[in-house]
Amino acid sequence: MKIVAVTACIAGLAHTYMAKSNLEKSAKAKGYEIKVETQGAMGVENRITQEEVDSADVVIFAVDTNVTDRDRFEGKKIITVGTKEAIRDGESVIAKAEDEI
Template sequence: MRIVGVTCCTAGIAHTYIVAEKIQAAATEAGHQCKIETQGTIGAQSQLTAEDIAAADVVILAHDIAVGGVERFAGKPVVDIPITVAMKNPKSLIATIEKKLANKK
């Protein structure tokens, strides 16, 4: 599975980047490709390209504030969650997404 996503938190500092790393690590451990864009105090980093998004099977939006550029994900399955959900149990998040996508096939 190819996963893309965006993380952003209220302060735009620690949680934004920690959660991005946790999601990527959990996805990789589960055998998936993953790229997460961070929208922090220094702006967007690891920005998702149109190609990244087109190739994605699912989009994860883990945030506590508005995510910029959500229109890019039109037509893709989107998992929209508070950033704390991904922070607490990223492996469970990935497992839940796997199950939901498998049920749609």
């Protein structure tokens, strides 16, 4: 399975990056390919390209705020959770992505 994800918290600091880290760890433990874009205090980092969006099986938004350039993901299967859920239980977020496919 190929996943792209966006993480973003209100302050754009700790939770954004903690969610990114846990999603990556949880996806890789299952053998899935994942790219996580962060939208935080430093702006957009590790930006997901349109080609990566198009080839992804599912999109995960682990966000507590709006996603910048959300229209890039139109037509894709999207799972939306809060950053705290991704931090606490990344495995269940990945399981939700599996269920969506």
